[in-house]
Amino acid sequence: MIETFEKIEDIEIRLLLEALYVRYHYDFRNYAMGSIKRRLRQAREQMGFATISALQERVLHDETMLPRLLDYLTVQVSEMFRDPSYFRAIREKVVPHLKTYPSLKVWIAGCSCGEEVYSLAILFREEGLEDRTIFYATDINQDALRAAEAGVYDLDRIQLFTENHRKSGGKSSLSDYYHASYGRVSFDRSLRERVVFSDHSLVTDAVFGEMHLISCRNVMIYFDRPLQDRAVGLFSDSLARKGFFGIGSKESLRFSAHAEEFKEFVREEKIYQRLGK
Template sequence: MAHALTTFDIELTLLLEGVYQKYQHDFRHYARSSLRRRIRQAMERFGCRSVSHLQERVLHEPEVFAQMLQYFTVQVSEMFRDPEYFLALRRQVIPLLSTYPSIRIWVAGCSTGEEVWSLAILLAEEGLLERSIIYATDINPEALKAAEAGIYAIDRVAQFSQSYLRAGGTRSLADYYTATVHGVLLDRSLRRGVVFADHSLATDSVFSEVHLVSCRNVLIYFDRELQERALKLFDEALIHRGFLGLGSRETLRFTSQASRYAEFCASERIYQRL
């Protein structure tokens, strides 16, 4: 016999449907376990006694919805996060990408931009930044604003620097930023080929043909149906023999796209389109 849904889950379904109908942001296929936890945090933050109360505020107060985006989406990122992934890109993927006259990379779900800036540094060090475009997309306008600003708290820099060196960095990370009163500001020259844009993997379509899609630690927050939709988008965007990089807890195995890719660097979840 099917379990009866709790009132909380029924109200959560109605909230997600309401957000989709009113704001065209689709979170209906995000993983429920993670959403439940974050919606409870939001209820506390906005002083709401129930999800219905939160829904009322979200639908009637657009400024509350804007703040809610940080609860619907997970904004956790670091520069050169999982350094082995960036080392594999540097040693195995970049040499192949360098054979193309121009390179297009899509960072899907770029959050506050740490991965985007990391890739720009890597491309600069490999002499490829001049002929590369990085499309950095996310659904959260506040996160995109922070990504574009490229300012990060000073207390995070030691960790960033360690990861940069483990990722095969050839200089000092300090060469790429200046300290300001607000934190460290990344070098504007890295920004040249980066396009920041609002894009939803739940509702939008492909906007360009690319050589590499990097979408790490995003699919784990989607249910199976939305994971499949996102993977189909990446497949449409990628050129023949293009590359797809996923997070350490994500895989193409058991998905409808599995047969379309070879495991190029299995340990780092880098796949090559066949």
């Protein structure tokens, strides 16, 4: 009986993912199925539907349900200067190379609610690179993009953000960059002046320009192998010659079809450099 239920559920999930693609052009069909299944089960239960099919029917006929479902399907968990050693490696190993360019483009792919965007903006300001840099912050979740552009976070997260900033080699106090009131902190608008927030899908969209640094951390871990290959190929095509590419600590380019297009630059922090084109 349990086996029959799971088989039916698998069919429902495939139909829902196809419906999302045809109706709204969001393509989750090549995401890792185990992860998608967990998230859809959680969405079904918390949104009060008896079956995935019932959820699909509602989402197809009620556009206001889409943002709610996307909040389950897209992971919005991050923190400023997450894995501080990664940002220290960018500061100490990558920045000296970036300083040789008169202008820079940086792409934060899968930017979630903006924590990494502000982390890099602050790091680049501290290293004297902000004025020559344009940051592109992209995500498929419109609500996350709006939150990222607002730059407002709960005050109880700031202690962790501050400690991460310090460990990353921060050259100032994180408090220099935000204002606190009513249990929330708002990061200075000047940090957003050189940021372009944009909707972009690694599944369906094309090259995003010629970048000197791309940071896409803890996003591809949710993709299946073919989709990972597509994303890495997209990043490779989007990088300038000898540009840098950072991924999450549990991710790897080792088995990618595009692995030979990169060399390890800071192995322990999963920072790669695009080989000369």
